[in-house]
Structure formats: structure tokens, C-alpha cells
Amino acid sequence: MTTVERKYVFDFDSTLTRVEALDVLAEMTLQGRADREEIIKEIQHITNLGIDGDISFTESLERRIKLLKANRKHLNPLVEELRKKISKSIASNKEFFEKYSKDIYVISCGFKEFIDPIVEEYNIPSERVYANTFTFDEEGNITGFDEENVLASHNGKIACLEQLDLDGEVQVIGDGYSDYVMREAGIAHKFFAYTENVHREKAASNADHIAPNLDEFLFVNDLPRNLSYPKNRIKILLLENVHPIAFDNLSEDGFSVELIDRSLSEEELIEKIKGVHVLGIRSKTQITPRVLDAANKLLVVGAFCIGTTQIDLHYCQKKGVVVFNAPYSNTRSVVELAVGQIIMLMRSIFPRSVEIHNGQWNKTAENSREVRGKNLGIVGYGNIGKQLSVLAEAMGMRVYYYDLEDQLALGNAKKCNTLEDLLNVSDVVSLHIDDSISNHNFIGEREFRQMRDGAYFINLSRGFVVDIPALEKALKEGKLAGAAVDVFPDEPRSNGPFTTPLQGIPNVILTPHIGGSTEEAQMNIADFVPNKIMDYINSGNTVDALNFPNIRLPKQNNAHRFLHIHRNLPGVMAHINEVLAHYEMNISGQYLSTNRELGYVITDLDKDYNKEVIKALRKVEHTIKFRVLY
Numbered sequence: 001m002t003t004v005e006r007k008y009v010f011d012f013d014s015t016l017t018r019v020e021a022l023d024v025l026a027e028m029t030l031q032g033r034a035d036r037e038e039i040i041k042e043i044q045h046i047t048n049l050g051i052d053g054d055i056s057f058t059e060s061l062e063r064r065i066k067l068l069k070a071n072r073k074h075l076n077p078l079v080e081e082l083r084k085k086i087s088k089s090i091a092s093n094k095e096f097f098e099k100y101s102k103d104i105y106v107i108s109c110g111f112k113e114f115i116d117p118i119v120e121e122y123n124i125p126s127e128r129v130y131a132n133t134f135t136f137d138e139e140g141n142i143t144g145f146d147e148e149n150v151l152a153s154h155n156g157k158i159a160c161l162e163q164l165d166l167d168g169e170v171q172v173i174g175d176g177y178s179d180y181v182m183r184e185a186g187i188a189h190k191f192f193a194y195t196e197n198v199h200r201e202k203a204a205s206n207a208d209h210i211a212p213n214l215d216e217f218l219f220v221n222d223l224p225r226n227l228s229y230p231k232n233r234i235k236i237l238l239l240e241n242v243h244p245i246a247f248d249n250l251s252e253d254g255f256s257v258e259l260i261d262r263s264l265s266e267e268e269l270i271e272k273i274k275g276v277h278v279l280g281i282r283s284k285t286q287i288t289p290r291v292l293d294a295a296n297k298l299l300v301v302g303a304f305c306i307g308t309t310q311i312d313l314h315y316c317q318k319k320g321v322v323v324f325n326a327p328y329s330n331t332r333s334v335v336e337l338a339v340g341q342i343i344m345l346m347r348s349i350f351p352r353s354v355e356i357h358n359g360q361w362n363k364t365a366e367n368s369r370e371v372r373g374k375n376l377g378i379v380g381y382g383n384i385g386k387q388l389s390v391l392a393e394a395m396g397m398r399v400y401y402y403d404l405e406d407q408l409a410l411g412n413a414k415k416c417n418t419l420e421d422l423l424n425v426s427d428v429v430s431l432h433i434d435d436s437i438s439n440h441n442f443i444g445e446r447e448f449r450q451m452r453d454g455a456y457f458i459n460l461s462r463g464f465v466v467d468i469p470a471l472e473k474a475l476k477e478g479k480l481a482g483a484a485v486d487v488f489p490d491e492p493r494s495n496g497p498f499t500t501p502l503q504g505i506p507n508v509i510l511t512p513h514i515g516g517s518t519e520e521a522q523m524n525i526a527d528f529v530p531n532k533i534m535d536y537i538n539s540g541n542t543v544d545a546l547n548f549p550n551i552r553l554p555k556q557n558n559a560h561r562f563l564h565i566h567r568n569l570p571g572v573m574a575h576i577n578e579v580l581a582h583y584e585m586n587i588s589g590q591y592l593s594t595n596r597e598l599g600y601v602i603t604d605l606d607k608d609y610n611k612e613v614i615k616a617l618r619k620v621e622h623t624i625k626f627r628v629l630y
């Protein structure tokens, strides 16, 4: 902890609270007036002009008070309202305000009438609050302010701080240019631009340091804080156009998030991944050992999709990088597309549509059939296959399925013991096997031959599971009456030109891997995956992780949490516990989960301990990653 003697000078409006108090007062006093919105806008405009130093502060104050038409009776409700609007990271760091109370000052151009009762709760007594005071008439109407107060004048904060003549290093924390001027005048030593509530460019560009929240300020100064590591320092990179809700969810929790709308090549990613703690991808970005070796800070990979063959899960595990995916969020979207494709193919809708686009009317029932009573063969009876089975039966289809695993039939679906049995019996074959590399060219010439003449074929699983030249041949020779293909062996990294031998073949529906691309699915995924990520980063939970021992941890209660990831070898746990015993740690809970190669031990302990234990735990042989959470 710090040994330098320091004084901390806080601004009030938009720093300690999320709002400008006079704006809130205006909302109250102008209630019911037809011109309310207009006046509030005018007050906000004048506030900003004053904060940025574009008009004198005295002028800004006079003009606002005139517009406000406030009375003493409004002050208590105003304080109540402000209590609800304390800045998030201020409210969560009361310990700092308790321990450093005597070194903390408020210098504000706001008013003591509402600042005192708010900051009192943060151990800042009235005598260390420097602010303006209102003047009232006999009816209690606010008529103006004490003009003798230095804070009522232009650059009054400089004069105020000068008069205070504080010892030690003076640090100013505020959102406005009027806070920065104390540093510019040489009376304060450092200026932290506080951007948690509002980012004012003029203040930020002049700051010694930008503090997106109090956690950052406390971290930089090594002061007592509620969070071990400020969330704004955790960098999240989201690729491949994941839904903006993911950005909102993660940014709202305080992380620094960057969005890129395409996938990156291995070389680009190797460059970009340095310093990134969390990487979000979809199906295109390849997470290879070279990428992981370059990832010096990586803790988590979130796959915003079902498939994960694009990720080297085993190497991630070796590096202590946890991987999550969204195993159910887009299931329904794929199933609905499969249903649509079955109908479109059997009715020959696409050729009819192409003809009419080309100016040709061809009303015919040829090659147009109902799906009712036809046989649907589902290959891969997992989450998607099973849901398709239910919907297809509801349309009157007879469902057959084939799966490597022993899957229970839903409804009246009939299990086939071999793929050949299924192919022989189906009018439509729909592929929903997983993306295991062993499924490479799973359907080829032989399988197409085993299908019924004039059958239809659908692939919504992965491109590499079908031999494309064999499919092309089966279609061109008329063995198949049509196909719908959503996934291809080589898909481009971003939208643009694309070629496949299947282009131009009649009754072939080609789509650019959009089975899971619906608003609903993308929103579900953007909710599900960030929650998993935040749960791991904030608490260490690995429930549903694909490559890590799964563990659901109890809520951390007034304790520090050590997260230790190590190779699962004999003696490592004993060594960890020896270190904890040596430093006489007061342990309130310990949780261990392992798989064949990895051990994940979580220890909750009392907050007061010798911090040397952290170095000792990092040095335990076979440690892969170690984090402290509080």
C-alpha cells in the first residue's frame, strides 16, 4: 500500500454521482410545465459550456439558477434522488473512503446544501467539502448564490485549492476541464479524468491519467479497493460480427470491448491477440497453437456458436485457456431452416422462382410434391436432429434417424441401425452430425448411390462432411432431385465473392452458412456466452466449459479467492497446500476439480494475509495460470 503522503480532491457532479445535480433539480422543479424539456435542454447546455470553460462559471451559474425556479422544499427530495445516483464504482469502494477519510476533500462548483448529506455517508465531513451555497428569499425560493465564495467565480477551484494549501502530493479526480485547471495552474500534482459517467474530451485529453472508474484510480495508486483488477483493463476482442448485445453486456459490466465484423487470418490474429484477455469468435476464426502461443494474456475463448472444431481445445487447455460455446442458442433457427428447405425442395419452388424472375410463367405440378407421408432421414440425432424430428412429424412426415450414439426416439421416429438403411428408405436426407474431424467426407459417392432415386439432400452441419464433387455428380446425373447446402468446405472469412461447383444446378438452394443466423439466435448467443465469460472472469466458475473441469463456485463473501490452474500431476495439490500452510492462511473454503490433464483448485481466504504467498503459489511447479480475485 502507498507510503507517499497524498491528498485526494474529488469533484462531485458526474464524478461522485452519475448526474449533474442541477439537471436533476430542474427535472423536479419544472414538472408539469409545457416548456419543461426545452428548459432542461437549455440548462444542460449551459452546464456543459461552464464545465468546458466556454463561458465563465459565474455566468453559467446565474443563468441556470434563473431557469431553475427552485425552492428550499425541493432540496430534500433532490438529496434522496442523488443518493440513488452515486457512481457505481464509488458506491462499491466504500473501504477507500473509510480508510483514507482524512485525506479526501471535495471541491465542487455545486452546492453544499445537497453535497454535504451525500458525501457524509462516505466519511467526508462538511468541513472538507468546498462548494457554493444558495441564497433564499423569505418564501424559501432560491434566488441566487453566495457571490463572495471563490467557487462562484471563474476558475474558482484554483483559488479554493490554493487557499487550502494541502501537504503532500495532491491528486484531483474529476470529469471536467474546471477540475483539470488545478493541475494546469500547478497547485495539484496529478489530474485523473473521471469518465465513468461522461467522457469530456477536453478534460480527458489533458489528463495525466484517464480513470474510467474508481477501480482504475485505486489500482494505479495501489489503494484499498473492491476489485483485484479493474475491469476496464480486461480487454475483450469480439470477431465475426457477433450481435451488438454481446458488446453491450460486456461493456456494461465494465470491460474494454473491441468489435471486428470479420474473422482474422492466423497472422492477423497473432498480431492482434497480444494483451487480449477474452476472445469471442464464431465458426470461421481458427484458434491454432501459434495463435495461443502469441496470446500472452488470454484467459477465455467464447465460441458464439455450437461448433468448436475451429478451436484447438486441447492446446487451449494446456495453456489454461477456458473455452465456452453456445450449445443450444441457435438450434431452433437451424431446425426451422431445415423445415423450410424440405418444403421448398419438394415443391421445386426455387426453379419456379428463378423462371419468373427471368420473365417466364411456368405453372406446373411436375416435380412438386407434398411433404405429408414422405420419409425424412435424419443423420445425427442430437439437439438439432431431435427438434427437426418433432417438427417434421407434426407436418405428417415419417421420420427415420441414424446416430453413432444410442439415441432415444422422439414421437414415432424410427431408429436405423446403419446409415445405409437410412439412406435406402429416405425421400429427404438431412445431415445434422457434429463437426468432429472424423466426419470428414462422411457422405461421398457411395452414400449418394445408396440413396433413393430422386431423393433430396440437405446439409446444415459442416461443409467438410460432404464430398462436394460427388454431390455435384449426383445432382447433375439426376440421382438426386435437389439439394440445400448451407455449409461449405472452404468458406470465406468475410462477405464477398464466393464460388462452388454447385452454382447453377437447378433445384439447389445455396445459402452462406446462415442456419444459425437469425436475430433471435444471435441475441440468445450474445446473452449466453458473455454470461459464461463474465462468470469465469468475475468468479472463476467453469460450468459448461468445454475443455476444463466444470465447477460451480459459491459466491465470494468478503474473501479473497485464489484460482490456481496446474497440470494434474501427483504432488501439486500437496505443494499448494504446503505453501498455504506455511503462510498461515485463514482458509474459508477450498474447491478442487480435475480432469485427466488439468487441476483447477480454488481457495477462498481471509482478506488479511502476507502477499508473498502469491509469489510462492505462482512458483509451484506445474502451475499453468494463477489469479487472485476479489
Ligand SMILES: NC(=O)C1=CN([C@@H]2O[C@H](COP(=O)(O)OP(=O)(O)OC[C@H]3O[C@@H](n4cnc5c(N)ncnc54)[C@H](O)[C@@H]3O)[C@@H](O)[C@H]2O)C=CC1
Residues within 6 Å of the ligand: 306, 307, 308, 327, 330, 331, 334, 379, 380, 381, 382, 383, 384, 385, 402, 403, 404, 405, 407, 432, 433, 434, 435, 436, 439, 442, 460, 461, 462, 486, 487, 513, 514, 515, 516, 517
Ligand atoms: N448451419 C449452421 O449455421 C449451424 C450448423 N450447426 C452444426 O450442426 C451440427 C449439429 O449440431 P447439434 O445438433 O447441436 O449437435 P449435437 O452434438 O447435439 O448432435 C450431433 C449428433 O451427431 C451424432 N454424430 C456425430 N457423428 C456422427 C456420425 N458420423 N454418424 C452418425 N451420427 C453422428 C452425435 O452422436 C450427436 O448425437 C453441428 O455440426 C453444428 O456445428 C449448428 C448450428 C448452426
Ligand SMILES: O=C(O)CCC(=O)C(=O)O
Residues within 6 Å of the ligand: 282, 283, 284, 304, 305, 306, 307, 308, 330, 513, 516, 517
Ligand atoms: O453462425 C455461425 O457463426 C456459426 C453457426 C454454426 O455453424 C454453429 O453454431 O456451429
